Amino acid sequence: MSDKEKTSGKSVTSRRNFLKQAGGAAAAMGLATSGLMMKTTEAGAAELPKKWDQTADVIVIGSGFAGLAAALEAKKAGAKVIILEKMPVPGGNSIINGGLMAATGSPLQDKEGIKDSPELMFQDMLKAGLHMNHPELAMMVSDQSLGALMWTLDYLNVDYKGRVTHLGGHSVPRSYLTNIRSGAGIVRQELKKVKEEGIPLQKRAYLEHLIMDGKNGIVGVEVLSGYAFPKAGSGKRTFIKANQAVIMANGGFSYDVPFRMIQDPRLDDKLDCTNHPGATAEGLIELLRIGATPVQPSWIQLGPWGCPQEKGMGIGYIFAISGCFPFGIMVDPKTGKRFVNELADRKVRADAIIKTGHWAVGIADTNGAKYVDKLDKMLAKGTVRQFNTLDELAQAFQVNSAELQEQVKRYNAFLAKGKDEEFGKPLRASSQPIAKAPFYGMNLWPKVHHTMGGVQINSKAQLLDLYSQVVPGLYAAGEVTGGVHGAVRLGSNATTDCLVFGRIAGANAAKERPRG
């Protein structure tokens, strides 16, 4: 059985649970209107254990950007913290992500003379998010983006490249990129601090239940320790008491095919996914079970930079986001023409590619490709291919060659004018005409990447129940929450979101009044 199947198998159980819970929630709604509804906190009550096996002040579920940031802040504020991670490795999706982080007014923007502001970033987020963003949450991320970036520089000593990247949907280049081109550049520094601070990180610890105690809210967790992903029910049942709070930083559910298909039935297993196999929905489902409010869970993002000849995230996306999209073009092989602004938001681009019905072709010349790390590796793997002329490239990718060359001519003319008259792509000052051989090409097809939706939190990262009441002792941060990004998340904003709200959750959790 492949890992994928095993994961799906697990998710079938989750789905059943979800259906049961969803049915329960619908019934509860009916009761609410008739005034017979119990308070959410009582309805979701799980049995208190006879004995707690372990105690901490703050329990963090998940060890990605958000969970580790939360743990470090809670510890700094004096709390005794433990981190629980269900996988045998730390870092979740964050440690395999692309290593980009958006921030406004950053030192690198200053260096290049790029004018930016939290307000501009906020507007970009709203535009891409179709104004479905919860404004107070989106504003928190844009306002705190510089603070979070500086925290990674000053406190974590993260090593970044010396130039900001211009990603789709952002008005200006504002994305820092770690030197190792992976979120691991940040997560490993967080892990180092976690170790230095003596915060225990228990791997293979699966959250089975959040434990509620009436008005006290969440008082602890029921965990399977020694859990062997994805084997449902494996591990030993353990109860851990949280004197102050539990922070849910358990991530999104892109890898959970059955659950994502409930939200968006088009996203079946034929679509590849960039996430790690542990990006499944059971943590979110547990939050819904105890009465969390779902926010836009059907807005699931596809990454338009996926290379169909590669598995998962792969490395070809680097060619797309660093070379082809900002400095080259993407064409429909059938027409040889561009069909979308290569720096539009992810949804616009992914939808446009899918609409053509076949793989697109991304193209960059040597000037564009000079910004592409690991190009050697891509060429050796054959995901990106190199050609002496555009005509050769056209032949290899079965693109109408005459049309392609006309298209490149038109595009180069736009560059000279500084204005893309076809699709309104923002053209960077350092862009050069697509003319310098060799030329590079890669196929593009979207992959399931991020779940914008999740549970509702307020700007203090406190979890809100179905009646907009704060659930005492419960915080959430990162991809498990919804509202920050609305309909569409901009590239590199997830890192910022996770670090901003992870830190907020950690600091506030440590301020909770200790419960006896």
Next chain:
Amino acid sequence: MRTSQHRRLLWKCLLPGLPLLAALLIVHWGAQASSATQGGGPKQLENADVGDCAACHGPAMSLPKDHPTTKGQARKDCDKCHNGKKAATLRGKLPLSHLHALGGVSCADCHGSGDKSAVGTEKCFECHESGEAVAKLTVPQDKVHNNPHDSPHYGTDLDCVLCHHAHAKSENYCSQCHEKTQVVP
């Protein structure tokens, strides 16, 4: 009367079949005895000679027909032929427990003498030193491969058991997301 006639008839019919039944039973018992299996799997005889495949597996399911005897051999003897030229290397072919045993590492060396529970990375490092030390041995010779023991994401910190299974087929943890290209012993 009628009953005794029937009985005689029954015996007449069955008698010719009895030798066949007996023969079948003998063959069955014999096969059971020679395959030396327990509950379908091979015996895990701690004290057997490591090179004596048949001791645990029985003659039927061990070596190819024309393979020379391996009794009394150690890993270095296997590698004389299984060097990747004369015959395929045993990396990824033999379970890690066998490679260990053939190299002189006994069951008890990892598991102790008590119960045989799973061991953690710290046990591996009693011989293999550290993640960094192992990574030094597997620096790739080309541009395509990464060092399997020095991940761009996890560095040298991963637990050995994520890939290396002593008693099951080993796997490449990285191949969950990346193309599988390397043999895992």
